[in-house]
Amino acid sequence: MPxxxxxxxxxxxxxxxxxxxxxxxxxxxCGRTVFLAGEAGIGKSRLVREVVRAAGESGLTVLAGRxxxxxxxxxxxxxxxxxxxAGRAGRLPASEELGPFRPVLGRLIPEWRPPQPVPGEETxxxxxxxxxxxLRVLAPQAGCVLVLEDLHxxxxxxxxxxxxxxxxxxxxxxxxxxxxxxxxxxxxGEAAALASALAARGSAAMLxxxxxxxxxxxxxxxxxxxxxxxxxxxxxxxxxGPRASRSWSRRSWPGWCGRGR
Numbered sequence: 001m002p003x004x005x006x007x008x009x010x011x012x013x014x015x016x017x018x019x020x021x022x023x024x025x026x027x028x029x030c031g032r033t034v035f036l037a038g039e040a041g042i043g044k045s046r047l048v049r050e051v052v053r054a055a056g057e058s059g060l061t062v063l064a065g066r067x068x069x070x071x072x073x074x075x076x077x078x079x080x081x082x083x084x085x086a087g088r089a090g091r092l093p094a095s096e097e098l099g100p101f102r103p104v105l106g107r108l109i110p111e112w113r114p115p116q117p118v119p120g121e122e123t124x125x126x127x128x129x130x131x132x133x134x135l136r137v138l139a140p141q142a143g144c145v146l147v148l149e150d151l152h153x154x155x156x157x158x159x160x161x162x163x164x165x166x167x168x169x170x171x172x173x174x175x176x177x178x179x180x181x182x183x184x185x186x187x188x189g190e191a192a193a194l195a196s197a198l199a200a201r202g203s204a205a206m207l208x209x210x211x212x213x214x215x216x217x218x219x220x221x222x223x224x225x226x227x228x229x230x231x232x233x234x235x236x237x238x239x240x241g242p243r244a245s246r247s248w249s250r251r252s253w254p255g256w257c258g259r260g261r
Contacts, residue, residue, distance in 0.1 A: 012043065012209075015036075015047060015207050015209065016047065020054060022205070023051060023055060023145070026143050026144075026172075026175035027173060031171070031176075033165065033169060033176040033198065033204040033205070034204065034205045034207060035178050035199070035204055035206045036177070036179045037179075037181070037182045037192070037206060037207070038181070038209035039181060039182060040181060042209045042210075043209055044149075045149065048149065048177060048179060051145065051177055052147065055175075058142065060142050060143045061086075061091070061142070061143070062147065063083065063085055063086055063135075063144065063145070063146050063147070064081075064146075064148075064149070065080065065082035066078055066081065067148075067149070067151055067152075067153035067154040067155070068150065068153055070153075073153065074155065075155050075157040076108055076158050077158065078149070078151070079108050080107075083105075083108045084109060086138060087110065091138060093138060097136075098134060101129070101130035101134070104126055104127050104130050105127075105130050105134060107127065124157075125164060127161060128160075128163075128168070129168075131161065131165060132164075132169075132174075135172065135174045136172055136174070139173065141173075142173070143174065144174045145175045145176075146174060146175070147177050148177070149178075149179045151178050151179065151180040151191040151195075152180045152181040152191050152192070154191055156190065159190060162176070162178065162194070163194060163198065166203045167198075180195060
């Protein structure tokens with residue numbers, strides 16, 4: 001069954017307001033890390049899309065990467081994907097401030113990889129400071145949004161780097177937006193623990209997304225189907241939640257938006 005992205009954001013007014021406020025604050029030099037936590041399909045990526053859209057309209061640079069499921073996680077994969085996209089777009093700065101950090105940033109950016117490894121300069125603190133300086137010079141005026149998705153699959157190196165950034169973004173024009181599944185899943189315990197610890201010490205904010213109520217889900221279905229009235233069977237499906245969805249698996253209709261999307 002194809003998934004349909006709802007054309008409007010439904011039932012997330014408070015979360016969207018807080019994210020817009022964090023985005024505006026980052027543009028003035030008050031950076032922050034915000035975690036979006038919730039079960040699979042709850043709408044985390046949908047909110048991320050709204051932030052990315054708003055960031056683009058405000059002239060902020062957006063970098064995005066994600067962790068992926070697999071038996072052998074690649075160290076720093078979300079950061080490498082995000083920063084490599086800057087190189088692909090020709091946005092890597094030639095700043096003197098980055099001079100001492102370029103060799104270690106070569107771990108994340110192919111264009112800056114030195115011919116020979118540089119010993120003694122790959123501690124999490126040094127790499128974290130290198131990434132922080134790079135984000136600063138990428139968009140010195142408007143600011144930058146760094147999106148890191150699916151951190152429940154992230155490796156320990158990624159989480160250590162994220163911790164350093166979160167602890168040091170308060171005076172930067174950077175919003176780091178990270179998504180992960182809520183605590184209690186078989187995977188992602190370390191990421192959830194880090195998010196809770198950072199939130200507890202004031203280095204990050206946590207937005208826990210719950211399921212939408214029936215009225216919001218009905219509004220979403222109407223928006224997806226571009227209709228003012230839902231057919232009775234569709235309304236039953238929406239109101240019934242996961243149990244009803246099983247009975248619909250053998251039927252066909254124009255698509256389903258997904259919970260919270």
